[in-house]
Amino acid sequence: MSKVFNLENPWMKFLGKVFDLMLINLITLLLMIPIVTIGPAITAMFYSLNRIITGQDTNLLSEHLAFFKKNIKGPMIVSLLHFSFVLGLFAYLTILGESTASSAIVLKIIIYVLMTCSTLLVIYAYGLFASFNNHVFVTIKNSFFLMIAYxxxxxxxxxxxxxxxxxxxxxxxxxxxxxxxxxxxxxxLLVVLLLKSVFATAIEKTEA
Structure with a gap:
């Protein structure tokens, strides 16, 4: 019985990881409540998930909150810019209304594509903020190039x-x-793994 509850037991390690994931999930939901902190909350989540993946998950809660407080500005600016952009596109979409004209349909498709691409760009930006310390607009530029390159x-x-x-x-x-x-x-968690591979590949190409 003592072996079952041994912290070095693979099953206990697995349960520990699941608990860490649940903790991060709940903290992220709480930090997202003010709305304007959605970007920093997601960035902090990416940071902690990366720590779990790399086995650096000691003091997870305190490190998570410390990272959130220290890196709130950049992700918040990106999230507000993204929200404003999407809101503008959505407003234009409502103007088009239920029009079935070919030009309106083409415009709607373009709007949906822009919404999707901007969201993916922001995900890259949050991933970069979670891994590197760069200026906001440098991060946005790098996010755009990475999104296109990969x-x-x-x-x-x-x-x-x-x-x-x-x-x-x-x-x-x-x-x-x-x-x-x-x-x-x-x-x-899956997205963080993909972002890590993208960043690693990009760094290797830069250093080559």
Whole structure:
């Protein structure tokens, strides 16, 4: 019985990781409540998920909150710029209304593409903020180039979030506790892994 509850037991290690993920998920939800802190909250989540992946998950809660407080400005600026941009596109979308004219349909498609691309760019920006210390507009520029340069992985990042969202929405009644406890961190864990591979590849190419 003592072996079962031994902290070095693989099962106990797994449960420890799950608990860490749930903790990050709940903290992120709480930090997102003021709305304007959504960007910093997601960035801090990416930072802590990266620590878990690399096995640096000691003092996770205190490190998470310390990172959030220290790196609140850049991600907040990016999230507010993104919100304003999407709000402007949405306003234009409402002006187009239910028009079925070919020009209106083309414009709607362009708007949806711009919304999607801007969201993916912001995800890259949060990932960069979580891993590097750069100026806001340098981060935005780097995010744009990485998003374009690694299109297959960019598409996969979008597919992960869309796929998880559709799955959770479809089976919300069944998986409500999982959505509440792990709904943000599960897809984001996969996204952080993809972002790490993108950043590592980009750094190798720069140093080559």
């Amino acid at each position: 299109i297959p992985r960019t598409i996969l990042i979008g597919a992960i979030y869309i796929g998880f969202s559709l799955f959770f929405f479809r089976f919300l009644a069944i998986f409500a506790p999982i959505v509440f406890l792990l709904g943000l961190v599960l897809p984001s």
